[in-house]
Amino acid sequence: MLDAGELYSVNAALDRAKTLTGLPMIAGFTGFAEAGQVVSQIRTELFDSLDHELVASFDADQLLDYRGRRPRITFKEDHLTGYRPPRLELYRLHDGLGQPFLFLTGFEPDYQWERFIRAVLLLVDELDVSFVTWTHSIPMPVPHTRPLGVTVHGNRPDLIEGASTWRPTAELAASVGHLLEVRLVEAGHDVVGYVVHVPHYLAEAEYPQAAVAALEYLGASTALMLPTDRLRESGREVERQIREQVEGSNDVMGVVTRLERHYDEHAESRVRRSLLVKDNDELADADELGAAVEAYLASTDSHERTPGAAGDSSRILGEAAPDSAPDCDLTDQVGPTPDGDES
Known part of the structure; x- marks a missing residue:
């Protein structure tokens, strides 16, 4: 078995014994179901707004498939x-009140997951990390006009109970964050994960509202004051763009109206099954999610439909356009995003 300690190098300039121990750790990896580019926006906001120092760097050459994510x-x-170059690193940052915390961020490893996680656990033990929380985002068939949902998981009942808006039992493709959480729990560490639900038709664009929600959950769980002002400002501009497109298109308005109706019906019935879970309890993939939404919209009675929406809903449920964030084009940028890249 390869030595996990050789997978990273530490910043020798930092006095780890006095300044890095006993801190909470926030984690976020790019490349897995990053709907709304939530983790990427969080990285940018934290690094641009807060003082940060490098604590440890992981060896990207051993962890990344360069041809898969160039x-x-x-x-x-x-x-x-x-x-x-791709980076996967641990930083120390200070929040708005000067409180220090650790931030593990970068690309999701393609290789050596277990060795990478053993390396993280070495750092968690060496630095006596007090609590680990992490976040990612998934596309959901929900409208942007309703509150963003979240699914919370981990081993801290005080932070989990009553917080989730969607609690399925389903098989899904694992991420390194999922496995890290499992191994942290097995090792007796406190950990909580937050999955932010992003409207599926906004999954390809930057959706600042989702990043704000993730930062609020992370901040509340760690008692940190994390910056959100710039993201909120960007969110207002994105909201304006979305509103203009909805008001200017009967097709888009019809789809959003039907998603609103479905959302409200789901909220009223606690036992109603999510569109994301198939009959065999596996999580639906991108194509299946789009088909499920189309089938739902097609089931709406014809007298309830907005003129022109029935035959043209494929425009909002079709292929996603190339990245054009922060602009949001509802007629193009639709559908769950596959693995992203770490630049």
Whole structure:
């Protein structure tokens, strides 16, 4: 078995014994079901707004499939420059009140999950981490006009009970965050994960509202004051764009109206089954989710439909456009996103 301690290097300039021990840790990995680009937005907001110092770096060459998720480089007229290597790192940050915390972030490893997690557990033990919380996001057939939902899991009942808006029993594709949570629980550490529900037709674009929700949950669970002002401002602009598109298209308005009706019916019936769970209790994939929403919309009585919406709903349920965040085009940017890239 390979030595997990050789998978990372620590910043020797930091006095780990006096300044890094006993802190909470927040974790977020890019590349897995990152609907609304939530983790990417959180990374940017924390690094741009808060003081941060590198604590440890993981060896990307051993963890990343470069051909599957190619790093970015710039070609400038006649030469190459600005290579942006993939990074997976642990930082120390200070919140708005000066309280320190740890932030584990970067690409989700393609290889050596168990060894990577053993390395994280070494750091958790060495630094006497007091609590671990992490977040990611998934696309859901819900309207943007309703409160964002969340699914909460872990081993802290005081932070979990009554918080989830969706509590399924389902098989799903695992992420390294899921496995990390399992191993932390097995090792006796406190851990809670937050899954933010993003409207599926906004999954490909940056959706600041979802990042704000994730930061609020992370901050509340760790008693940290995390920055959200810039994201809230961006969210207001995105909300304006969405409102204009909804008001300007009967097709879009019809789809949103039907999702609102379905959301309200689901909220009224606690036992109603989610569209995301199939009959065999597996989580629906992107194509199945789109088909389920289309089938739901098609089942609506014709006299309730907005003129023109019935035959053209594929425009809002079709293929997603290339990244154009923060602009939101509801006629193009739709559907759950596959694995993303870490630039």
